[in-house]
Amino acid sequence: MPKLMHQRFELIGRQTLTADALEPKAGVIDVAAEGSRGVVGGLLAAEAGDGAVLLRDPASAPPTDIAPGSVWLQTSGTTGTPKWSGHAMADLKARIKPGKGERARWLLTFHPAAFAGVQVILSAMRGGHALVAPRPNATVTDMARAAVETAVTHISGTPTFWRAFLMALGDRPLDLRGVTLGGEAADQALLDALKVRFPKAALRHIYATTEAGTVFSVSDGRAGFPRNWLYEPLNGLKLTLSDHDTLRVENPRASAQARAGVWDTGDVVELAGDRVLFRGRADSMVNVGGVKVFPETVEAHILASPRVREARVTAKASPITGAILVADIVLKPLAGDDAVKVQDEIRAHIAQLPRAQRPASLRFVEAIATGATGKKVRV
């Protein structure tokens, strides 16, 4: 058996497959048809020196020039034609820790062939854990049910996933030991809610880029990351700030993709005391009447209201101010409270924001769409 996979590894899906039932599979793997099993096969093949192509979406043709020992992943295509990126197996598993002692049951909330999904699958394979793989396109409600039924112990998901998961789970018993957030900036209100709901879980949020892989992981339960991580060696990398306050990752051992070893992440940060906080994506910034505004910052403020389960803030063109924000808000269950009163509370909460950041309209909706990456769809 290739050393990538621990013999205790188990894949729990429609049927349970043990490590010795899983075989390497090189070439193009249709993940829609073969699911997590196909991804495991592709990873094993790359470990053995073959190339594997994990096809999610036939809209872009699979690459043909496949280096030995590489795995090709496809972006979700929510923002245009899916793009391919090749990864050396050695790089993919570089930061995967086999884990020690206790056997975990991981719930796969990401698409199995997404970068984050592959990371979760590799963690389970190397550590000899069980991987609970819901059927493709499972809803968060399905995942909550699967989590309870199989008594998962570890879950990694986007902040958007976690808000919906907390809601779908309700008060059913689930004793998590590991709660991981990634893919979007984690806001303090969500981190606090997760701490209360899963008090025994190690809570961490991960910052990763497709180019640099996992850059760091924060486990103190606070949003952002410690300021003294800037300009210091960190996991073999170095974090610096650009002139535009975007976070840069400098990699002394740069691969060919990270030009000159410096990568601008496009994530705008601000320094707040001993902390570095994420304000939003540089490309999501809008100019409202001459003031630079990040929809993500406004979302984080709205989510800090105890009445709000989920929020999406988007910009729309304005003939007066160039752009103006509007918000969709999903309330928590009212539990007998008056809806109008709750909406007024939220308006008062939003009135604390600087004027240019205040959404011009609030739409109270039942749900907010998420894309195949588990992140909020931004229109």
Added chain:
Amino acid sequence: MTAFELIQQELTQILIEKGAIAPVVSHDTVLLDGPLDIDSLDLATLVVMLEEKTGKTPFAQGFVLFHTAGELAVLFGAERPGE
């Protein structure tokens, strides 16, 4: 409700929320730099409210100049059924 009545209603709401005095708005009332205590952000908010309530997007093809409440009402009122 006509587009002009909707403008009166929304402007009054915006001014009350600001704690400002809400004078009578006529067709000739100048929106910015006139008698109303509103700025460009308030006016942008008014336009969003009008777009949502009428379903019309008169600025979708670019800016159309307007100064008064009556001129804005024309932009949002054109081809409304029942008027």
